[in-house]
Amino acid sequence: MHTDLDEQYDKIYRYCYMKLRHQQTAEDITQETFLRFLENKTYKDMGKEISYLYRIARNLCIDQIRKQKNEALSEELSGCMENIQERMAVHMDLRKAIKSLDAQEQELVFLRYVNELSVGKTAEILGISRFALYRKDRECLKKLKKEMEG
Known part of the structure; x- marks a missing residue:
């Protein structure tokens, strides 16, 4: 496999967090993204790992947003500021x-x-x-x- 999954994991998490604005949900969607990615051998052989990861994450985020349409999403502030x-x-x-x-x-x-x-x-x-x-x-x-x- 060409893609360094450890490096991509954090990027996919940030992508999911940007879409969902909820830490735990973004973590869950990120894990689900990688589970689905690892279950599918087709895209790995085609050299399109990164695009496929983002496509999975994007679709899962869209599904999650539809489920939580009426719920308020929370956002965390980063600590330690000068x-x-x-x-x-x-x-x-x-x-x-x-x-x-x-x-x-x-x-x-x-x-x-x-x-x-x-x-x-x-x-x-x-x-x-x-x-x-x-x-x-x-x-x-x-x-x-x-x-x-x-």
Whole structure:
């Protein structure tokens, strides 16, 4: 197998957490993702392990969101901050800016800048061409910059 599962586990967890905003649920979905991945031999032989992992995680997250549609999701704050007021203000501004993006744009930003996936992998996961990804990426960054400055 070509994919380092230990390295991918944390990235899939963060992806699930970004989608679900609930630690325990994200952990459960991440475990289920890897169980399903390991049960299926087909994609491993085709060299598309990472895309397949994200596809499984994405589908499981969508299913979970449908189940919890009316439940409030909680988010944890990260501890240990030097200047909590300034960091909270920046965090709130960034969160607001990210929420101004549509769901696909949010996913693009997460995959490219949080999980640091390549343009090719991100385009494959989102089901768009590399050219379309470059264009959307530039648009997203412009929107975020405008929101943060405004």
